Amino acid sequence: MTINAVISEPKDQPIKNLIFKWFLISIPFSQALTINISFPLKIAEVLLVFLISFEVTTRGILKWHLDKTVTWVLFSFVMLIIISMIVNIFYSYPYELAQNVTRLGPVFDTVFKFFYILLAICSLFITRHLFNADQRNISFFFIGAIASASYAWYLFVSGILKIPVLLLPGMDANSQVYDVGFGDIIRSGTFREGNYMGFYLLVAGILAVYYKYSKLSIFFFASIITTFSTTAIFCSVLFFVICLFHKYKKHKFKLVASLVFIFATIILLVQVSPGIKTLLYNKVFGSEDTVENSNDIFSKADRLNTVLVSMEIVADNPILGVGPANFGLHFSHYNLGVDFEQDVKKIPNNIYMEILSECGGVTFLVFVFLLWIIFNYGRKKSYILGAGLLASFIYFFAFPTFTMLFIWVFLGIVLS
Template sequence: MNSIPRLNKFFLISIIFGLSSIIGVTSAIQPLYTILFMVACIGFIVFVFLLKDPTKLLLTATVFLPFTSVISIIVGGAKLSIPDALIIFLGFILLIRGIFKANKFNLTREHKRVIISYIFLLIFSLLFSVLCFYKVKGNILVLPSWAGSYNSIVIGSVVANFRLIVPLIVLVAVPLLIKNEKDFHKILKHFIAGSFIATCYGLYEFVIKTAGLGFSYLLPGHAQGVLFFGDGKVRLSGTFGEPSYFAGFIVLSIFICVYAKKLRVLPKFVLNIMILLHLIVLLFTYSTGGYLALLVGTLVYLFYSGKVKFFVSIYFLALLAVVLVLFVPTVTEVVQKPFDNSTGQMGSSTDRSNTASAAINMFKDSPIYGIGYGNFSFLYNHYRPATAIYKSDPSIANNVYADFISSYGLIGLLLLLIIFVQFKRSLKKIRIHTRTEYPFFIGAIFTILVVYMAYPTFSYAFQWVFYSILLMRSDLLKKPTV
């Protein structure tokens, strides 16, 4: 009986001795090889550890969800963010586990349909992205100045499509690894922890930019330009590189914090401080879309929380909004910003209008299957409005709805409708099981729908973590708490 532990101890000592000998010899001959060998050993140990318990990797990725721009790496000419890298690694871990050990899924019918529909969207997206490019490239006589060659455009489009695998991995990983109420609380805690870090970084950014200390004090990959609003007010872009994108995350995080307070995931005092910090950072983004998303989401949340509370709240919110618009110049400027065309073609509102018009023109030209995801920049100048200037830099639709209809056409919209119906059914189940949680989810959904009007893509991992939580919540509510 004692021979087995002794044998394991002998093997462990032998391995340690062998590794020490290899490191000692190589350090004397080739120090670089020693470093590479040690990195490989550490990587192997981490891989084995995560292979045994990939939940740790999911929770780590959840903390880093807002790091979409800073501390990114360039792979194959494309930027790879920390959350994308961690989630793709998580997908690889789950794939290896699936080969040697069957993964036990406990998916609702709605969750299965979302995963299947999204897989079809991925296949359709990649195929038609390439096919549509070769179909229309003959019409583009002059390559855009930012494109090196036709091949580089195709490669960029394929890379853009490959990144769409991130939401699929999230949809699979969350129900696989979050199996009970305790795990559910854990992922909420880690989401809030990540939003706290991003919020603190936003406040730090405000101090650095206001003091004029320079970008060397900010994280690598931070937007290299100070964005101003009105008469010189600093706008915060945080870990997202763009104020509107940062604001979209902050608004969703506010709803997550309110929801966590309802479930008592963390002390109320802590969550109240979190919500206050979120609101301060959101204010300094000066994002009209962010402000509107919070307002719409709050009204929807109050409406479904109770009629009396809704009508009393909407009265005071309307009164507060009128006072702010009339007597606070900054608020007035934020409200007027989407309608301001005083800066001509360089203005944000004009650019959004031009890109949306181009997307509609693309949809009209190819309504069934679109122009292919990743081809918008290549075709923008060909489809831009007559009044819009020629763009020498890559352009994005900057509106998820416009980008989607131009990229995928009616086929993509059909798949999107199937996914939307499953979300609606999951919301209905949550409402049946617990009316107190339903308002949080429906309010958060509406904030995302508003935010999408000024967002570049639907593939941000933090939103799909929320979607996965929504899809699996109805199933968890049916299970007895342990």
């Protein structure tokens, strides 16, 4: 099956199918091609709202069936978040909240994030529904991924050659860059950060392997280089290691040889390339005594600090948390004087801690149960999906938020 062969007019409900195709294509344009209206308004979000509205008015939403267990788990997840949101809107804390870091006030931010959560969950339902109808929709997901990855390579090569780049609408001069020693490279691609772009490319690569697009999978995994994301590189290696264990579990020599080759290559690259050493060693194992550039260890220290703050918040608010999008309001109170950009709204930078601290322990348990159900479903379909889901769930430990649409689209594809 080729991509060109499936770009044809669907047989039924052409409007719905057309909107969905463009939704899949536009998913990676999370910062590029957005309109700033106090927040980046994304094409994918607008199309998803249109798609949901179309399904509601035509009663197509009644066909969004899921396994009963998954449906009830998602329903419980949403209801618990609503309870957390309402309680925290009216609850008065015995200390001053950092309201200066909100967009338009705490209530607006928490309701707005809840809206994002609903959109994300709806994207799972509708993705599963329309992929059940036609698995060839994956081609349009790949078209968006190809466009996004190609632009990332354009930014990468332009940075190396030190030539001016054409920034897409929505991007600005403050786009996230990485100093490779001989030039600053914009590492965020079409997203806000390289970490976002890296996770998206990991998902695209996993799906390309699953759908047997070998050349595309190589392109997507290779494109992770342009993001300089340590987590994306680690999770990609983890994905391939798990796949190798499954593929060669009856061929011990091939398995050992493959693993030795992978790890020997990584060790060699770390030794000969300062840039790769920064990505794969300094950011993970580096300390002030072993690393010359303090920026190499800042990210690790910042993430560790937000996790510690999250744990303190959870200890005081174990059941319902502090409410969606409210972590930043409480950060300065629990930060204990550690100076990590106090004037900006902080986030946990860890999906598990995000849900624990903002939505509470009960919601967290429901979320973990949901991941367990999806993982079991995916691994029964294919060891590739099982490995991909496991790598993704590991990525959650270093990813800013669970509301990114491509995460829920990926889960919807797995469940289809």
